[in-house]
Amino acid sequence: MSYILGLTGSIATGKSTVAKLFLSAGIPVVDADLGARAVVLPGAPGLADIIKHFGEDYLLPDGSLDRKRLGALIFSDREKRAELDALLKERIKDWIHAEKERYISEGHELIVLDIPLLYEGGYVDSCDAVMVVYVPEELQLRRLMSRNHLDEKEAAQRMQSQLSIEKKKELADFVIDNSGTIEETEKQVSEWLRGHRSV
Ligand SMILES: CC(C)(COP(=O)(O)OP(=O)(O)OC[C@H]1O[C@@H](n2cnc3c(N)ncnc32)[C@H](O)[C@@H]1O)[C@@H](O)C(=O)NCCC(=O)NCCS
Numbered sequence: 001m002s003y004i005l006g007l008t009g010s011i012a013t014g015k016s017t018v019a020k021l022f023l024s025a026g027i028p029v030v031d032a033d034l035g036a037r038a039v040v041l042p043g044a045p046g047l048a049d050i051i052k053h054f055g056e057d058y059l060l061p062d063g064s065l066d067r068k069r070l071g072a073l074i075f076s077d078r079e080k081r082a083e084l085d086a087l088l089k090e091r092i093k094d095w096i097h098a099e100k101e102r103y104i105s106e107g108h109e110l111i112v113l114d115i116p117l118l119y120e121g122g123y124v125d126s127c128d129a130v131m132v133v134y135v136p137e138e139l140q141l142r143r144l145m146s147r148n149h150l151d152e153k154e155a156a157q158r159m160q161s162q163l164s165i166e167k168k169k170e171l172a173d174f175v176i177d178n179s180g181t182i183e184e185t186e187k188q189v190s191e192w193l194r195g196h197r198s199v
């Protein structure tokens with residue numbers, strides 16, 4: 001039986017950083033953001049749906065999705081975001097499910113599902129437990145502004161498009177505090193692994 005650990009947080013709290021630590025410990029990670037990109041590749045039905053709904057302005061000259069433009073639209077408009085979610089949700093879910101099943105069939109003892117919208121998207125029942133990567137909101141805002149080169153208003157809008165990190169921390173089975181150094185985060189993940197590797 002595989003143990004399915006859901007890994008989440010809010011935007012820029014450090015999910016990818018923690019996912020890399022699991023990967024380097026040899027644990028398979030299903031990355032929902034990769035799935036979200038796969039379903040809108042040129043030729044994929046997800047991209048056709050987006051263009052039909054939002055228009056050809058959201059295509060780059062090479063035929064790929066203009067992610068920057070679509071991001072600017074959906075992070076500043078709740079209704080548009082709900083429309084995009086409705087177009088992609090099931091396709092992303094199917095992609096995640098297929099990846100999870102592939103790793104289960106390979107007999108992995110522990111499989112991590114790295115899903116930014118794990119709580120919002122209704123993935124809790126797909127996991128045996130959920131780990132939340134936490135930083136206080138003030139630090140989240142600073143890291144998001146710096147990583148994505150956003151001003152404070154744009155970064156705050158993106159944070160508000162998800163359930164707050166404080167709420168996710170309350171819901172979590174396990175919390176990794178990523179407000180210190182990467183080494184401190186690594187220590188918490190190693191400790192968790194020591195306690196759960198043979199679950
Ligand atoms: C709007 C898009 C094109 C912007 O692309 P961009 O390359 O700028 O951002 P990227 O995909 O790397 O996402 C960055 C982060 O934004 C957050 N995010 C993405 N989509 C959403 C959303 N619909 N609602 C809330 N937060 C979101 C996630 O934390 C994600 O990790 C893209 O985010 C997208 O297609 N979103 C819809 C798909 C989705 O729901 N993705 C989340 C996977 S569970």
Ligand SMILES: Nc1ncnc2c1ncn2[C@@H]1O[C@H](COP(=O)(O)OP(=O)(O)OP(=O)(O)O)[C@@H](O)[C@H]1O
Nearest residue numbers: 010011012013014015016017143147178180181182
């Ligand atoms: N412990 C840390 N110390 C300093 N910087 C960090 C730490 N952890 C992560 N970062 C930085 O913070 C930013 C956000 O981290 P990361 O990309 O892992 O977040 P994420 O939760 O995966 O984001 P997203 O929701 O957008 O996928 C990155 O620029 C990363 O390099």
